Amino acid sequence: MLRMQPFHSEYPKTIEEATALLSQHGASAKICAGGTDLLPNLKHELLTPQFVISLSRVASLRGILVSENTISIGAMTTLEQIVKDKDIQRFAPSLCDAASHVAGPQLKSMGTLGGNLCLDTRCLYYNQTYFWREALGFCLKKDGTTCHVTQTGKKCVAAASNDTATILLCLDASVDILNQDGIRQIKLKDFYLGDGIKNNILKPNDLLVTVHVPKRTTSPLKRLEGFAKLRHRESIDFPMLSIGVRFDIDAQEKIAFSLVTINALFARPKTIQTDWLIGQPLTSSTIAQLGQYAKDRCTPLTNICDDPTWRKEMIAVHIKKACEKALETTP
Numbered sequence: 001m002l003r004m005q006p007f008h009s010e011y012p013k014t015i016e017e018a019t020a021l022l023s024q025h026g027a028s029a030k031i032c033a034g035g036t037d038l039l040p041n042l043k044h045e046l047l048t049p050q051f052v053i054s055l056s057r058v059a060s061l062r063g064i065l066v067s068e069n070t071i072s073i074g075a076m077t078t079l080e081q082i083v084k085d086k087d088i089q090r091f092a093p094s095l096c097d098a099a100s101h102v103a104g105p106q107l108k109s110m111g112t113l114g115g116n117l118c119l120d121t122r123c124l125y126y127n128q129t130y131f132w133r134e135a136l137g138f139c140l141k142k143d144g145t146t147c148h149v150t151q152t153g154k155k156c157v158a159a160a161s162n163d164t165a166t167i168l169l170c171l172d173a174s175v176d177i178l179n180q181d182g183i184r185q186i187k188l189k190d191f192y193l194g195d196g197i198k199n200n201i202l203k204p205n206d207l208l209v210t211v212h213v214p215k216r217t218t219s220p221l222k223r224l225e226g227f228a229k230l231r232h233r234e235s236i237d238f239p240m241l242s243i244g245v246r247f248d249i250d251a252q253e254k255i256a257f258s259l260v261t262i263n264a265l266f267a268r269p270k271t272i273q274t275d276w277l278i279g280q281p282l283t284s285s286t287i288a289q290l291g292q293y294a295k296d297r298c299t300p301l302t303n304i305c306d307d308p309t310w311r312k313e314m315i316a317v318h319i320k321k322a323c324e325k326a327l328e329t330t331p
C-alpha cells in the first residue's frame, strides 16, 4: 500500500482566506481541488508539500454564470456539473463532450475544471511509485538528472494530458488568476509553457478562479466545434491523443476561421493554424487535407504507452472524428 507523507491540511472558506494561505505558505503548499490527480501524486511522492490547501469549502468558486457573450465557470465546478449543464450543452457543446471524456464517473464527480486545466504533465517514467523511479535512477522532472525519453538530460517533455484544455484553447477561453496583489485575466493560449516540469504560468501564490468561454455564435459567423479522443479504455483512461477543432463558417458556407488543437503529444497543447482553409467549404476532402496537414506537423514521443508511429497515424483519424462531431452539432 502506498502511504502519503505527512502534511498539514488547511480548509479556507472564502477566496480571500485561500489566497492569504497561499501567500503565507508559498511553494511549501499545494492546492487541492477535487484531489483526483493530486492525491495519487502525493502517494507516489511526486510532490511532498508541507501544506495542502483544500478548496472544497470555498463555495464561491463553484458555479456557472451565463452572460450575453460568455459562459463563466468557477474553477471548483466539477466536470460532472459541466457535462450536465444545459447552457454549456447549448453554447459550448464540445466542452461538455471533452469533460465527459475525462477519466470515469467517480473521478468526474470529484474532478474540477480548475484542476483539469492545472493538471500536471504525465510521463511513463514519472507517474510511478518512488521505488519504481528509484530503480531507474529517477529522472529530470523529479530527483534525477536525465530524461529517459530524450536521453539528453536537458529538457523534460512530459505530456499535457488535460482534455478540457484541448477544446478550451480552440474556443479562445480565458482564465482569471488571483493572488494577494489582485486579479488578472489571461487567454488560455498564454497560460501553458513548453516545459514538462511545470507547464503553466501559475506562481505558488496564484489561484485560478474562473474560466471564461465565448458562447457559440450563429451569425454573422456560425461556430462549429468538435472534440475526439484516443484512449485505451473508453470508460476511464488518460488520452493518448486529444483533439479539438473549431470552424467559423460564413453566410456562404465557407470557412472564415479555423483552429486545431492536439494534446497529449507535448508538454503544452499544440495549436495548429489552418489559415489555408479560409474560403473553402468544410467537406470530406478538406477534412482529409486537414488531417494530413496536422499529422505532418506532429511527432509523438515515447513518454506515453503505445507506438508513436501508430499514434501519429491516429491524428488524421481523430481529426476526422472531431470534424464529424462539429458537423453533427451545427447550431
Ligand SMILES: Cc1cc2nc3c(=O)[nH]c(=O)nc-3n(C[C@H](O)[C@H](O)[C@H](O)COP(=O)(O)OP(=O)(O)OC[C@H]3O[C@@H](n4cnc5c(N)ncnc54)[C@H](O)[C@@H]3O)c2cc1C
Residues within 6 Å of the ligand: 030, 031, 032, 033, 034, 035, 036, 037, 038, 039, 040, 075, 076, 079, 101, 102, 103, 104, 107, 110, 111, 112, 113, 114, 115, 116, 117, 118, 119, 120, 161, 162, 163, 164, 202, 206, 207, 208, 209, 236, 237, 238, 239
Ligand atoms: C484513473 C484516472 C484517470 C484519469 N483520466 C483523465 C483523463 O482521461 N483526462 C484528463 O484530463 N484527466 C484525467 N485524470 C486526471 C484528473 O482526474 C482530472 O484531470 C481532474 O479534472 C483533475 O481535477 P481535480 O479537481 O481533481 O484536480 P486536483 O487533483 O485537485 O489538482 C490538480 C492540480 O491542479 C492544481 N489546482 C487545482 N485547482 C487549482 C486552482 N483553482 N488554481 C490553481 N491550481 C489548482 C493542484 O494544485 C494540482 O497541482 C485521471 C485521473 C485518474 C486517477
Ligand code: SF4
Residues within 6 Å of the ligand: 122, 123, 124, 125, 126, 139, 140, 141, 142, 146, 147, 148, 149, 150, 155, 156, 157, 158, 196, 303
Ligand atoms: S519526459 Fe523525461 S524528464 Fe520528463 S518525466 Fe519523462 S523521463 Fe522524466
